[in-house]
Amino acid sequence: MPDTNMPPASDRDRSELPVIAHLRQLVRLTGPSGSEEDIVRAVHRVASTLADHVEVDAFGNVIAVRRAHSEGGRRLILAAHMDEVGFRVRQITPHGFLRLEKVGGTDDRILPAQRVWVRTQQSRLLGVIGTKSAHLLTEADRQRVVPSPELYVDIGARSADDAIGMGVNLGDPVGFVGVLTELGLGTGRYTAHAVDDRAGCAVLLALLERYQDSPPPVTIVFAFTVQEEVGLRGAQAIANTYEADVALALDMTAADDTPEFGPCHLQLGGGPALKVMDFSTLAHPAVRRGLSAAADAGGIALQQELLRGIGTDAGALQYTGRGIPAGAVSVANRYTHSPVEVVDERDLTGALELLHHFIQRLPDMDLRFVALDDA
Structure with missing residues (x-):
């Protein structure tokens, strides 16, 4: 059975930066x-070949430890989250449509x-979130945003x-369909x-690769x-378990460099952002x-x-132990929390280099x- 979520051959065959190659594999998976x-399995598989110790805790976090070249040095927590926004199946209607939470x-x-994936115990089912056909819209329909409780997924049932x-059960996760594709040429x-x-x-997997031999x-x-995405919950478990001297989150942030806005605050291609x-x-x-520095x-x-309207794992990691220095590196992302988010590879490689230089200076x-003042 062919993989319906594979990228076009032209995208697969071209030489890619490691961070893009990792991203291509990770976005193929569904994980609200x-x-x-599925993301835990994929990250664990890659990290296990690169780190000194890898575990999955009771919460589901993947923790990969790469030890320093000498004992007794500082410890840094670097966090990025695996989950995505999405849905759960709330109801199966008598006619086979799926209501969402x-x-x-x-x-x-x-x-x-x-288009969405409905991930059952056995497989993923392709579905579409239904919408009234244009020929059947009333004038009131054209002026109204349909609230999510009224929406439904059509899986052809x-x-x-x-x-x-x-194989559909109540509570099954539902996520957007998408493959990583380059815009334009x-x-x-x-x-x-x-x-x-x-x-x-x-980016973190590419950073782990950098320290594979050194x-x-x-x-x-x-x-x-x-x-x-539902309250920094996994990072709270990390903060309660692992000791460190400093912590950084690496996350996306909302770019405002599109025509809807005036002078922009964060733009694609402008480099990583210091939160x-x-x-x-x-x-x-x-x-x-x-x-x-x-x-x-x-x-x-x-x-x-x-940006007040956003939060990252740094908000939980700052409570590690009795409290530690914490911050975040952000990467501008257009159309956040949608099926068509857009990121610039230069910002990702910039974030990778920024973390590397920070680590080199951290001792x-x-x-x-x-x-x-001592006086």
């Missing part, structure tokens, strides 16, 4: 919050007429028994669903987390200083992010909140 099993922050405006016979800008935050996971100067706890604040955290000043050392363009980095 709480149903990340949201998981995470999707926008009702964009949901009708989208003729009855509830038919849908159940296909030679742009280096890619679209897919779940770029938030499979792209962050791809250990880093600090011990790194790579945390691929679950349930970030200053969001609703989950105010980045620690020592982390911000360290990331800025790392960007200068590596000649990396750096944007500044101040001697001043992590104090503020230097106090």
Whole structure:
């Protein structure tokens, strides 16, 4: 049976950056919050060949530890989340349609007429979120956004028994369909669903590869987390379990460089962004200083992010132990929480280099909140 979710041959055959190759594989999978099993397996498989120790905790987080070249050094937690926004099957109607319950922050405006995967115990079923045919719309229909509780998925079933016979059960996860595809020709800008935050996971896997033969100067706890989109829950488990001296989250953030907006705050291709604040955290000043110095050392363009309407795993990781310096590196992403998110490979490689330079400087980095006068 052919894989209906494989990218076109032209995309598969071209030489790719490691981070893009990892991202291509990760976005093929379906894993709304709480149903990340397929992504957990994929990340565990890759990380197991690169790290000194890999485990999956009770929550579902994948933790890969790459030890420093010498004992007794600092420890860094690097986190990216594996889950995506999506849905669960809430109801199977008598005629075989599936009603949905949201998981995470999707926008009702964009949901009708989208293709989705319904992941059953046995397989994935292709479905479409139904929408009234244009010929049947009333004027009131044209002015109305259909709320998500009224939406349904059509999997071609003729009855509830038919849908159940296909393996559908209440609670099954549902996610957008998508493969990683380059926009235009030679742009280096890619679209897919779940770029938030499979792209962050791809960067961390590429960073792990960098230290495959040469250990880093600090011990790194790579945390691929679950349930970030519903409250940073996986990262909270990490914060309660693993000790570290500093923590960074790597996540996507909302670009506003499209025609709907005026002067932009974050743009594609402008380099990774240094998080200053969001609703989950105010980045620690020592982390911000360290990331800025790392960007200068590596000649990396750096944007500044101040965005209240977003949160990252850094908001949970800052509570590690008695509290540790924490911050985040963000990558601008267009059309977030949609099936057509867009990211620029230059921003991903910039984030990779920024993390690498930060790690190289971390052994001697001043992590104090503020230097106090001894007098």
